[in-house]
Amino acid sequence: MFRPSAELAAAPLVVCDAAVAPLLDAARGLSLSGWDFPNWPDLSLVGMPQSEGLAALIKNIAEPLNTDGFCVVRLAGLTDGQPEGVAAGAVTLLATAFGSPFRIYQNNPGHWRRLGADPQRPPNRSEGVGLQLPHTDFCNAELPPDTVCLLCLRPDPLGGGASLVARIADIEGDLQAAEIDTLSRPVYRDGQVVNLSGVGNDANPFEIISRRPNARFRYRFVGHLLESAPEGEARTAVRALVEALGKRTRTIPLAAGDLLLVNQHLAVHGRAALGSAQDDLPVAARRLFLLSFLRDAPAGRGRLT
Numbered sequence: 001m002f003r004p005s006a007e008l009a010a011a012p013l014v015v016c017d018a019a020v021a022p023l024l025d026a027a028r029g030l031s032l033s034g035w036d037f038p039n040w041p042d043l044s045l046v047g048m049p050q051s052e053g054l055a056a057l058i059k060n061i062a063e064p065l066n067t068d069g070f071c072v073v074r075l076a077g078l079t080d081g082q083p084e085g086v087a088a089g090a091v092t093l094l095a096t097a098f099g100s101p102f103r104i105y106q107n108n109p110g111h112w113r114r115l116g117a118d119p120q121r122p123p124n125r126s127e128g129v130g131l132q133l134p135h136t137d138f139c140n141a142e143l144p145p146d147t148v149c150l151l152c153l154r155p156d157p158l159g160g161g162a163s164l165v166a167r168i169a170d171i172e173g174d175l176q177a178a179e180i181d182t183l184s185r186p187v188y189r190d191g192q193v194v195n196l197s198g199v200g201n202d203a204n205p206f207e208i209i210s211r212r213p214n215a216r217f218r219y220r221f222v223g224h225l226l227e228s229a230p231e232g233e234a235r236t237a238v239r240a241l242v243e244a245l246g247k248r249t250r251t252i253p254l255a256a257g258d259l260l261l262v263n264q265h266l267a268v269h270g271r272a273a274l275g276s277a278q279d280d281l282p283v284a285a286r287r288l289f290l291l292s293f294l295r296d297a298p299a300g301r302g303r304l305t
């Protein structure tokens with residue numbers, strides 16, 4: 001059974017205060033009206049004058065992102081009281097220090113996708129209101145995003161919906177040899193890659209732990225496999241993995257303006273159940289996040305790390 005650990009150290013948290021001014025100044029020079037980016041501008045920090053505060057901020061984010069596999073960046077200074085276009089440009093400019101933004105959803109017109117809270121959705125799915133186990137975004141695709149960006153605009157006013165993050169790298173040390181062997185077999189399936197860009201072809205069936213020396217992603221997982229994995233040893237191994245991930249999972253309540261960056265080569269992410277009685281909340285008052293993705297630069301993780 002999945003039980004997030006209560007004994008892990010606090011999540012790596014970086015405050016953006018020293019770098020607010022240069023990011024906002026750069027963002028004001030962009031022609032953005034909001035978070036949708038319909039004209040898909042070429043945003044990058046490359047070539048932008050690097051202040052001491054901005055360089056330190058990037059370094060402080062890169063270190064946990066490349067070791068723990070994630071980092072929380074407190075960006076309220078970029079989002080509070082700013083026009084949407086300026087906030088969107090500033091946050092996205094900062095994100096480009098860790099990879100190239102790219103669009104995945106062909107039916108979504110812009111860079112950031114809004115994630116609300118819909119009680120009518122399946123509880124464990126995107127925009128649902130139940131527990132969503134830590135997972136790899138687009139685990140069923142040939143090339144999942146290297147980095148996931150989740151920006152909190154409005155936390156759940158009923159007190160739920162905390163982010164869940166677990167380091168999956170080296171999870172083999174918490175599993176039995178037979179479980180590792182089973183998880184390394186390409187017998188797992190999840191949905192189908194349709195109307196997506198930039199993530200390659202459908203990868204079903206896939207292995208959860210890859211032993212292939214040239215594998216772009218060593219780990220790929222989604223909690224739906226608890227129900228969809230073949231019955232028998234394959235599903236038993238998934239249960240063992242979920243229990244092991246629970247012992248590594250950190251529960252992170254994000255505040256408005258917090259940006260969670262997840263390195264999908266090292267970590268998986270999910271969401272705790274939202275507070276009860278979501279139906280009683282107006283839609284405009286419910287939890288609201290923005291989601292975007294980064295692809296590693298050819299030379300390695302990120303552009304300016």
